[in-house]
Amino acid sequence: EAGVAQSPRYKIIEKRQSVAFWCNPISGHATLYWYQQILGQGPKLLIQFQNNGVVDDSQLPKDRFSAERLKGVDSTLKIQPAKLEDSAVYLCASSLHTYANTGELFFGEGSRLTVL
Amino acid sequence: GESVGLHLPTLSVQEGDNSIINCAYSNSASDYFIWYKQESGKGPQFIIDIRSNMDKRQGQRVTVLLNKTVKHLSLQIAATQPGDSAVYFCAENPFGGGGGNKLTFGTGTQLKVEL
Numbered sequence: 001e002a003g004v005a006q007s008p009r010y011k012i013i014e015k016r017q018s019v020a021f022w023c024n025p026i027s028g029h030a031t032l033y034w035y036q037q038i039l040g041q042g043p044k045l046l047i048q049f050q051n052n053g054v055v056d057d058s059q060l061p062k063d064r065f066s067a068e069r070l071k072g073v074d075s076t077l078k079i080q081p082a083k084l085e086d087s088a089v090y091l092c093a094s095s096l097h098t099y100a101n102t103g104e105l106f107f108g109e110g111s112r113l114t115v116l
Numbered sequence: 117g118e119s120v121g122l123h124l125p126t127l128s129v130q131e132g133d134n135s136i137i138n139c140a141y142s143n144s145a146s147d148y149f150i151w152y153k154q155e156s157g158k159g160p161q162f163i164i165d166i167r168s169n170m171d172k173r174q175g176q177r178v179t180v181l182l183n184k185t186v187k188h189l190s191l192q193i194a195a196t197q198p199g200d201s202a203v204y205f206c207a208e209n210p211f212g213g214g215g216g217n218k219l220t221f222g223t224g225t226q227l228k229v230e231l
Contacts, residue, residue: 004159042205042221043160056218091159104150105219107159 002026004108006092012114018080021111025073025094031055033105034067034077035091043091049075079113087115128228135193137225139206144187148209150219151180151191155202163191163204193227201229 005024013019025032031050035043046065048055051072060067064083069075079086089112093105129135141149147168152160164175166182166189173180179192193200203226207219 040223042207042223044221045218048218093159104162104165105160107161109157109159 006108006111010112014116016081021077021090023075023092029094031095032075033093037089082115084115126226129196135196137191137204139189141187141208146208150207152205153202196229198229
């Protein structure tokens with residue numbers, strides 16, 4: 001079974017530039033998550049989708065971050081303009097269940113962003 | 117506020133010994149907990165979970181213990197191997213059943229296995 005695919009794996013940009021990350025979840029997983037993981041910290045949820053609808057985006061800095069999942073499969077996360085503090089690994093995860101409280105999320109390998 | 121924290125940032129153990137990684141949580145309403153393993157350059161990988169109606173759950177070489185009285189959980193790894201070297205996170209679902217998989221992760225403990 002293919003896992004969660006993310007690209008690019010690494011990205012270096014200057015502050016105020018824009019960047020986009022792509023995620024393809026495990027086939028059949030209706031729920032997709034974007035997490036931000038700053039070095040030395042645990043992942044923090046940015047946004048959660050169920051199919052193409054947003055379940056939770058309460059921790060997404062909406063002035064600069066946006067995410068979409070138009071067809072309920074792939075998703076993109078965009079940052080514009082980037083700040084130095086956005087340097088982190090952006091993890092995409094998917095799960096089969098949203099409300100069954102199983103909690104088993106399958107994570108991709110992440111996209112490491114460095115903002116100079 | 118709600119938080120999930122870990123007692124030790126780094127744990128060093130000898131190969132073959134048992135490892136115990138601890139985690140404290142503050143939200144007494146949380147009823148679901150998960151341990152994840154994250155190797156360098158990879159995403160977190162599910163290890164084991166436990167619901168609040170249990171105090172112990174065993175997997176392959178791993179055991180999770182939950183003490184709701186003191187809001188503490190631990191991950192025990194038997195016969196620790198070099199491949200166990202990683203950062204271990206506990207995660208908490210503070211919304212209980214029906215709240216979705218909105219997990220709150222702790223900071224993590226780095227487990228180093230010495231040969």
